[in-house]
Amino acid sequence: MGKQVGVKGCPKVRHFGRPCPSLLVASGELLEDSGLAGPGSPLDDSDLKGITIARVTDKFRELPPPGPAWGGSLMGTSIVARLLVEEGLPVASGVFVAISCVILVVLVAGFWRYRHPSFEQATMAEWSMFFIGILALGAALSGLTGNGMFRLVAFWIGAPPTVITWAIQLTRFDGPPKFTWGLPLVGPMISASVAGFCAREYGQLYHVLGTAMFLMSLFTAVPIFIRVYWAAWHGEVDLKGPKSATAWVPLGVIGQSTTALQVLYPGKFSVYYGYVALIIAIPLALYAMVTFYPNVARWVDYSPAWWSCTFPPGTVSMGGHQVALVNGSEWLDVVALSIPVLLIVHWALCSSRFVTWALEGRKASPKKT
Secondary structure (H helix, E strand, O other): OOOEEEEOOEEEEEOOOOOOHHHHHHOHHHHHHHOOOOOOOOOOHHHHHHHHHHHHHHHHOOOOOOOHHHHHHHHHHHHHHHHHHHOOOHHHHHHHHHHHHHHHHHHHHHHHHHOOOOOOHHHHHHHHHHHHHHHHHHHHHHHHHOOOHHHHHHHHHHHHHHHHHHHHHHOOOOOOOOHHHHHHHHHHHHHHHHHHHHHHHHOHHHHHHHHHHHHHHHHHHHHHHHHHHHHHHOOOOOOOHHHHHHHHOOHHHHHHHHHHHHHHOOOHHHHHHHHHHHHHHHHHHHHHHHHHHHHHHOOOOOOHHHHHHOHHHHHHHHHHHHHHHHHOOHHHHHHHOOHHHHHHHHHHHHHHHHHHHHHHHHHOOOOOO
């Protein structure tokens, strides 16, 4: 029989002569005080390794499990891959496509395992991001391979749910104003862009669907974002910590609507629309920078909200690029295709924050001395 070992602040336990690791994890801050870590500790290396793993696991439990809540990571990584194709960097694009595919598998497996979040009105932002991510991955795969079938399959997997999440979100907007209100309303705009590309290969049906989804999104997302900006001006929007990254979200409707219009209706009107939209994007991007970057400098807590800073700048880049393709503007193309540098920096920041956040849990574990 193992002897009882007392842990200050914890009940005595019997664990084969050693304190139970699960209780040590639960009261990790007491390890040093109780003499269970440091010189003369009764813990051996296997105990400490188990505690380290448990502490990191507990750190992960502070976040939503793998699933639609992390759709922003799929969106951001996929649009990096898509834009690298436009930059003429197919190998780099292939790397990001591979990462996107891994993310998709993890998110699907995570939802299968945890069934989180549930599909309800309050979670439409998470679900819309997930399906937007599928659309973005399909676009990246088609851009990289030249095979439009990836885009077509992604459209039929992702587009109908973006319409559903759009409709459900419009039934109610709970709580104080927030930029994520607009995420489900932007979903059909991404579907419209993909539909426009599909129309070139698969017929007029996709042109009609793309037009309908373009209008659905434009006339609902824009008023909602105006409402949230008004609230933010009056200090009614919570943009503290990682939530500050959501200030980038409205740029998504600007960039995607510009892309969709160039693809669906290329011409003078689409170009003028694009110029106006891109000019509006400048102050909105500056506002997002002023809101988000100070929190990046403080290296605020990690959450899925960090990934809100990735996809929207990418859409602005793609929108500007598509306008340049329609009107032949070389200077605009240079500017548009320089934005992916910012996008990759944002992606690297989000990825780095994930790594350092996980390491924080590891460092919090006791060390054998």
